[in-house]
Amino acid sequence: MDNPRPNSKKTLEVNKVRLCDCKKSSYYFLQGRALGIYDNELNCGDCLGQISYSKLSIDIEIENWQRHHGKTYLNYLESDFFEEKALKELKNHDKGILNKEGQKVRRQLATYLKKPVYYMYFATDESPDSLCPICKTKGKLTGHGRPYKICKKCDSAFGAGE
Ligand SMILES: [Zn+2]
Numbered sequence: 467m468d469n470p471r472p473n474s475k476k477t478l479e480v481n482k483v484r485l486c487d488c489k490k491s492s493y494y495f496l497q498g499r500a501l502g503i504y505d506n507e508l509n510c511g512d513c514l515g516q517i518s519y520s521k522l523s524i525d526i527e528i529e530n531w532q533r534h535h536g537k538t539y540l541n542y543l544e545s546d547f548f549e550e551k552a553l554k555e556l557k558n559h560d561k562g563i564l565n566k567e568g569q570k571v572r573r574q575l576a577t578y579l580k581k582p583v584y585y586m587y588f589a590t591d592e593s594p595d596s597l598c599p600i601c602k603t604k605g606k607l608t609g610h611g612r613p614y615k616i617c618k619k620c621d622s623a624f625g626a627g628e
């Protein structure tokens with residue numbers, strides 16, 4: 467008798483907004499807004515479900531930053547004139563204003579949620595072999611297809627598995 471085909475691991479990363487309903491999340495992922503490509507922006511590290519912003523303190527500047535990120539991303543996608551500049555900004559991981567702003571939001575979230583929050587840096591070449599964008603080490607597996615790994619030293623999340 468034939469073995470049944472195993473379920474694909476990819477089912478968790480469908481690009482649909484699904485809210486986290488875990489009682490407690492052990493950690494989180496923060497990602498800049500990418501306008502419909504990936505709808506999820508703050509996700510539970512356990513189930514990958516989205517965390518509703520209504521659960522956050524209004525002092526956390528996540529929505530401002532998401533707007534800024536979304537506009538930059540749109541420039542990258544749609545504007546020949548701004549494309550290069552936008553890509554440079556998105557990929558300026560440690561010194562760019564956009565990512566510095568994102569890192570500030572990440573710190574605010576970690577303090578508020580009292581759990582680790584890992585920042586997903588923008589990348590155009592994600593693979594299982596991706597290294598931490600900041601310290602260039604291999605990182606630790608998350609158990610998810612994307613983000614595939616985290617670096618606890620830099621609070622970064624990166625890579626994509628098969
Ligand atoms: Zn969850």
Ligand SMILES: [Zn+2]
Pocket residue numbers: 598599600601602603617618619620621622
């Ligand atoms: Zn690192």
